[in-house]
Amino acid sequence: MNPKTIANVSLFTALAVSFRLAKHALVGTFQLLNFPLTFAMVAGYFSGSLAGALTGALSFYLSDFLLGLGPWTLVNSTLAAAIGAAWGVIRKSRPADRSLFISAFISTFAYDVLSSFLLYVLFIREAWYALIYALVGLFLPVMGGYMVGVGPITETLTAGVTTLVISRIRKAFGIEKL
Secondary structure, eight states, rough: OOHHHHHHHHHHHHHHHHHHHHHHHHHTHHHHHHHHHHHHHHHHHHOOOOHHHHHHHHHHHHHHHHHHOSHHHHHHHHHHHHHHHHHHHHHHGGOOOHHHHHHHHHHHHHHHHHHHHHHHHHOOOHHHHHHHHHHHHTTTTTTTOOOOOHHHHHHHHHHHHHHHOOOOOHHHHOOOOO
């Protein structure tokens, strides 16, 4: 890994952890924007698959170390690492902002469904029921949840912020094509 990649992983991980901790301090566990996933996608887009994977994994490990470790730490960090790595591949296609938004939305949707599914399987044991709970839980409160429509809201806000951050970095540094 070259020094630029190390610096980018450090920067994006620090941003993800800082924003996640600030969000928890201000509004608690109320989730409408997935900061670690956002910065994993941004790191993957600008610095490649390894940087995206490291940012995704480290963001959840470090922030959960301060907020509370649990089985979700392994699930969330692994999924964020996989999505961050995938964004290293997405960058090679040089998508337009609209395609970036759609890719970020699909990535966040996949993360939400898979993380819920993998954690529900620990408690429910029946894969089909866990998948149903994971999908329904995006729209209706399940398993102790209290928000209606939290999934589409989180996917839309995370995709929007990811697209905004990428376009602002491109503009600030004069990056038209990678």
